[in-house]
Amino acid sequence: NAIDYDKVDEHTKFLIFPISVIGCGKTTTSQTLTNLFPETWGHIQNDDITGKDKSQLIKKSLELLAKQEMKCVIVDRNNHQFRERKQLFEWLDELKEDYLAYDTNIKVIGISFAPYDKLSKIRDITMQRVIKRGNNHQSIKLDELGEKKVIGIMSGFLKRYQPLNIDKSPDNMFDLMIELDFNEIDSSLTNVKQILNEIHRAYPILMPEIPTDDKIDEAFRKSLEYKPTVRKI
Numbered sequence: 001n002a003i004d005y006d007k008v009d010e011h012t013k014f015l016i017f018p019i020s021v022i023g024c025g026k027t028t029t030s031q032t033l034t035n036l037f038p039e040t041w042g043h044i045q046n047d048d049i050t051g052k053d054k055s056q057l058i059k060k061s062l063e064l065l066a067k068q069e070m071k072c073v074i075v076d077r078n079n080h081q082f083r084e085r086k087q088l089f090e091w092l093d094e095l096k097e098d099y100l101a102y103d104t105n106i107k108v109i110g111i112s113f114a115p116y117d118k119l120s121k122i123r124d125i126t127m128q129r130v131i132k133r134g135n136n137h138q139s140i141k142l143d144e145l146g147e148k149k150v151i152g153i154m155s156g157f158l159k160r161y162q163p164l165n166i167d168k169s170p171d172n173m174f175d176l177m178i179e180l181d182f183n184e185i186d187s188s189l190t191n192v193k194q195i196l197n198e199i200h201r202a203y204p205i206l207m208p209e210i211p212t213d214d215k216i217d218e219a220f221r222k223s224l225e226y227k228p229t230v231r232k233i
């Protein structure tokens with residue numbers, strides 16, 4: 001029997017791939033979402049992967065997604081270039097059956113964090129934020145690198161950035177694309193609200209009810225206190 005991959009039911013599992021540059025709030029947004037749904041949503045960060053095997057990012061994500069109660073895993077990496085987005089889809093194709101039953105239906109949701117027309121504002125705000133984040137990151141440690149190097153790393157990402165192009169591969173491979181705006185104030189809180197709304201609309205089976213504003217606020221405040229547990233280099 002052919003598998004109907006378009007069908008979404010209670011057995012469907014979800015992966016989220018961000019498209020972003022450094023400091024847009026991927027980790028804060030992901031933490032807020034997993035604070036809201038601690039049993040059914042998971043979060044794997046590329047910044048926590050220290051070994052040589054880069055595909056550990058998707059292996060760990062699939063391993064987590066394979067748990068019975070797990071419904072949605074956020075694969076937290078910038079994926080600022082087409083090549084990286086393509087690589088995630090290829091890894092998924094290649095490795096899926098090592099972790100999940102062959103007939104498991106997986107939907108891939110994209111989240112675009114950095115609208116191209118706001119890039120100069122994004123540059124200003126993310127640089128301020130990352131300087132303020134200081135040493136509170138797995139590899140970008142302000143005291144060790146210094147402000148100039150940190151700005152240099154971030155500028156590299158901005159320069160190489162290939163924003164979402166929904167008309168061509170690999171960006172036309174997403175099952176759902178959420179295009180975030182970039183707000184100066186508490187962008188991650190606004191992001192989470194938009195993500196919840198759009199997932200609720202597209203996949204009510206994953207998000208039958210949107211949490212209350214109070215619950216979202218609480219989860220967001222907690223996410224601002226997030227401290228990494230891994231040190232990378």
Ligand code: GDP
Pocket residue numbers: 020021022023024025026027028029129130132133185186187188189223224
């Ligand atoms: P990432 O590089 O995309 O994962 O960005 P992070 O989630 O690490 O965010 C960069 C810094 O900005 C962190 O210190 C966050 O605490 C902070 N940050 C992210 N989103 C918000 C927000 O909505 N409001 C405030 N006040 N700070 C934020």
Ligand code: MG
Pocket residue numbers: 026027028047076
């Ligand atoms: Mg991060």
